[in-house]
Amino acid sequence: MVNVFLVLRTIVTVVNYDYVLDFRFYQNGVVEVKSMSTGYALTNAFSEMEKKYGFQLHENIVASFHTHMFHFKADLDVKGQSNRYETIDIKTETTPNEFSRKINSTYSQGYLEKSIKRTEKEAAYKFNFETPKYHIFYNNKTRDTYGNPSAYRLIHNGMVKQIIPEGHNKEPAISWARYQHAVTKRKDTEAHSSSMYSMFDTDNQVVNFQGYIDDDENITDEDLVLWVTLGVHHIPHKEDLPLTTTTGLSPSFLLQPYNYFPEDPAMASPNAVRIEPKDSGVYIERYGIPDESKNTCVPRKTNFENKIKSKTTLIFE
Template sequence: MEVRAVSTGYIDTTFYNQAEDKYGFRLHDNILANLHHHMFHFKVDLDVLGTSNRYETLDIEAEDVDISEDTGNPGDKYNQIFYTKNLKNTETEAAYKFNFDTPKYHIIHNNAEKTRFGVPKAYRIQMNGMSKQTLKENTRNEATVSWSRYQMAVTKYKHDEFGGSSPYKMFDGRSPIVNFQQYIDYNDTIVDQVS
């Protein structure tokens, strides 16, 4: 299963003023195309063989393995990657900010449902084309897009948390109608929670 999003539409322009050169690109005599950032977020209710699910990461690391016994060369090493399971217990732990230096697999699984090999049946969430939000956290209008602080967040399902944003976000920056960060700040337990 794959979901894609593409930005399209008309350029949002303003009247050109030389003092605003650093805020966009001059397109014509009196037209400035404003610098802006397209970001998307999706809300998904994912159930794996029932609603009692878990979110964990498989944290990828590297280690040097001594292979001198096999090669006959003292101190000979081989670089090997391995993973460590990291179960996320609360919403705060499950709020993920991407870091290329700490690669991980994101796994949603039902611990009670296993394959014939004893491995939990799971979905892996694979995120491509991520973008970093450049607004400073908790300043001015940033709260209206607090979902963009994270490349993934896992929260307990609640009927009144139906979206991560609002169509009024451009106008309610000081006191947003929907503040996604609050969903995480409740810090509910998320392990095997049935909604």
């Protein structure tokens, strides 16, 4: 099946950079949030001292290492407002190996251990490679006939370590960057994780994200907010000229239905193709290809091509 998905895109221009933010809605129910960094590299005049901080990119310019970080608020309501956050921890157990000829032989196998996060401090997550786990969110009252919670899962595809030590200088202004994700009880007074003053108010913050966690409220069966931090370390290189490219600088996270639907909801898509070896040939069946003349959702035709060729000013209609 062709992976057709809906993209809601906005572009945030901050000084030299353009941050392309995509909200992608896939046919299997997954929502992806993707941050793509592009724009002009911020450069300085080159001197030998600068070599410690970045690469010389051109005759007289150097571009310093920096980190792009993004914070997203996902106000989750999975089958209602009363939600819980649970991790499915992937662990190993050792069991006797009855099939081995060696005496006292054992083998290791993986198993799953579920762990409900009960308070905001328990739910402030710092990634650890040694403790792999899934992160799911669900309403405890809505389980399927097998007892599985109808959940959504967070898939984090773009985490980065923020390197300024906690509490140093202006680091408290981005206390949200300490966690790869955090889960808090939803409150009208905790609408945002930052403010337009955050660059200047570290000693007495208008918005202090760490404070949302420090009061350590109960988050079991509550209206929850999931905060997700994305980031990339960017050590600019010559191929960032003339513009930084988005490919390779595009962290994302996904919210995936997890035992939420009885099967892959993309099965309802009308544009599937089935290919099957049959009768010493290949049998191809196309499902539900819409009759173009009856199609009620045909994209409007544009004359971009002609406008580009005639070098007239592009006007987006």
